[in-house]
Amino acid sequence: DVKVTQSSRYLVKRTGEKVFLECVQDMDHENMFWYRQDPGLGLRLIYFSYDVKMKEKGDIPEGYSVSREKKERFSLILESASTNQTSMYLCASSLGPGQGAIRSGNTIYFGEGSWLTVV
Amino acid sequence: QKEVEQDPGPLSVPEGAIVSLNCTYSNSAFQYFMWYRQYSRKGPELLMYTYSSGNKEDGRFTAQVDKSSKYISLFIRDSQPSDSATYLCAMNEIQGAQKLVFGQGTRLTINP
Secondary structure (H helix, E strand, O other): OOOEEEOOOEEEEOOOOOEEEEEEEOOOOOEEEEEEEEOOOEEEEEEEEEEOOEEEEOOOOOOEEEEEEEOOEEEEEEOOOOHHHOEEEEEEEEOOHHHOOHHHOOOOEEOOOEEEEEO | OOOEEEOOOOEEEEOOOOEEEEEEEOOOOEEEEEEEEEOOOOOOEEEEEEEOOEEEEEOOEEEEEEOOOOEEEEEEOOOOHHHOEEEEEEEEEOOOOOOOEEOOOEEEEEEO
């Protein structure tokens, strides 16, 4: 089974703090993603990485950055946390095009989520 | 207009009922269609995926795709309280970026 692990499930941070959300996957997937999920807004893509050190902005990248130094690890960074970044953050991974992604329908596997509250 | 529209509900039905969950979409290039189930305070888990038009059955769950109408459905037969969750549809193209486009999710409650 694919395992996507988000190390922090529940965090409370102060406005202006730098926040790191860590994610590790154990299936050698090329693609990794960070989403946020808010009531009424659904899942929104923040950043996407298709290879080590490669990243692409999603729909709502403002206020966030990412780091992917190793294939299995993808970090989301909030440089200066604000109250409007209070949300549930979901990490995900999937096979890349060279890994047979199309045969699996580009299926994405999610972690359990990290609940961030900024006060 | 959003690329994928899904009625957010909430939807509440009695145990044993047949449940129909639906999504419409606007991008005719979408080829792969998925349904995810998300329990409260958990990440979404893949329930089923289908390619192009047609039906796919897995136990009590049936996924249906009608590309001509740009409409997909998930049917749950003999619904159980354990089926209570939020159901998200998702879809993408064969070519292009590896990103899925998600519906908003429908919150479903099965009452014993």
